[in-house]
Amino acid sequence: MGKALKKQKDRKETTFFQRFIYWGFIPLLIVLFLGLLIASFAGVNVFQQAKELAGKIPFISNVAVQEDNENISEYKEKMIQLDAEIQNKNAEIEQLKKKIEDKDAEQERYKVEKKRLEETIDELKEQQEQNKREFKDIVSTYASMSPKKAAPIVLEMNDDEAVKILTNLPTESLAKILENMPADKAAKYTEKLSINAN
Known part of the structure; x- marks a missing residue:
């Protein structure tokens, strides 16, 4: 008889736990899921709202503030590092621009020098041709004398x-x-x- 009572008692405990899962926990999960789904379609950021609500609860808000402060200090350090990198890159860019400007100026000088030399060569060729003509005239003068x-x-x-x-x-x-x-x-x-x- 004791075994039968024990089985009946175990069955009641199991039945109560099963009822809790079937009639309490699972419907609660379904309601939460549907609530999240409706909120997301409505354009409400549920997680942001939950964070704000958690900020109003004293113990959780202190933890959130500490995390925010840590995150802010990390972001500040990262921003300082990134700012330093940007300044370094800007300095490199300026150096490269200066080199390019120097190269352009040097190239312009070479173009001017090349043009001047070409003009000098043309003048010398013209002078040489004139000298040849004059020399031929002199030779023909001696030939005719x-x-x-x-x-x-x-x-x-x-x-x-x-x-x-x-x-x-x-x-x-x-x-x-x-x-x-x-x-x-x-x-x-x-x-x-x-x-x-x-």
Whole structure:
């Protein structure tokens, strides 16, 4: 008989616990879930509201304030670090900008120098062409002169200029001018002409 009473008592305890779960706990969870769902559709941030309510409860509010203070100090430190990094990056950017400006200025100087050199080269080429034309005119003048008049003039020149002119004369004019020179001078110029020809 004692066993039967014990089983009945166990059944009642189990039944009471099961009833509590079925009729109390599960409906409470369903109501909470539906409440959260409705609140989220309504645009209410339930967790923010819960945090505010918790802040009004004395013990929980002290814990929340301590956490907020710790979070604020951490954020301040992070902000200081990030601000320092930003300043470093800005300094690097300024240095790079300065280098770029220096390179641009140097490149501009090179362009100006290049343009000046090109102008100088063009002037020298033009001058060289003019000198060639003038020299050709001088050579043609000596070629058209009578050998008797040309020979004494060539003898008065320095040897380099004389050889340069004699080298560019046509062979017939050269031969006639050399005939009208003294033999020793004609031999000297002939020797220099043969050296230049080689």
